[in-house]
Amino acid sequence: MREHYRSEAFTEAELAAEPMGQFDHWFREVATGGLHEPNAMILSTATPDGRPSSRTVLLKKYDPQGFVFFTNYASRKGQEIASNPYVSLLFPWHQVARQVIVTGTAVRIGRDETAAYFRTRPHGSQLGAWASAQSSVIASREELLARYDELATRYPHTERVPVPPDWGGYRVVPGTVEFWQGHANRLHDRLRYVAEDGAWRVERLCP
Structure with a gap:
């Protein structure tokens, strides 16, 4: 199968001075x-001995310091980050023939920032964060639903749901950010920011 990519050039002259500004423009x-869930990103982590794993998570915030997502710290991704903080992110915007690829370091955000975000989640999602011991083995779906129902009884809509102690956010602080623009004949544009001595260097990669 082949895809006919768009043909508008993407040049160094169009780039923002730093990668988060360029990401903001594309995002x-x-x-x-109209792109469905543009904040969906593939997060790849690895064990200390280099065994990788990937999954889709949702970007919930980005700022000049990096990209923020939330998860259970005891999940597989959380355990791998705890032992090896180097991660990659991929935003696969195939419908517009664009990708953004990030490599960097994942660091936990503060509990105040986590709590502020948790309060914005729907009530059901707050309960779900408690009900699911993410990545652990469970006997059946019925067991998961029973946990949720018990929590719904304990914390009805009129009750404030506390933030789970093992749940929170990470900020991926980028070391490189590549902007990929598809073109005909596989002559794609690949422009990458590289952190270097407190500044950003831009380089063009062959497709």
Whole structure:
């Protein structure tokens, strides 16, 4: 199967001075262009001996310091990050022939920042964070639903759900950020920011 990519050039002259500004520009374009879940990103982690794992998570915030997502710290991704903080992110915006690839270090955000985000989640999602011991083995779906129902009884909509102690956010602090634009004949544009001595260097990669 072959895909005919768009042919508008993507050049160094168009780039923002730093990668988060360029990401903001592209993200706003895809978010307003009708792309389904533009904040979905593939997070790849690895064990200390280099065994990788990947999954899709949702970007919940980005700022000049990096990209923020939330999870159970005891999950597989959380355990791997605890022993090896080097991760990668991939935003696969295939419908517009664009990708953003990030490599960097995942660091926990503060509990105040986590709590502030947790309060914005729907009530059911707050209960779900307690009900699921993410990545652990469970006997059946019925057991999971029973946990949820018990929590729903304990914390009805009128009750404030506390933040689970093992649940929180990570900020991926980028070391490289690549912006990939597809073109015809596989002559894609690949422009990568590289952190170097407190500044950003831009380089072009062969497709």
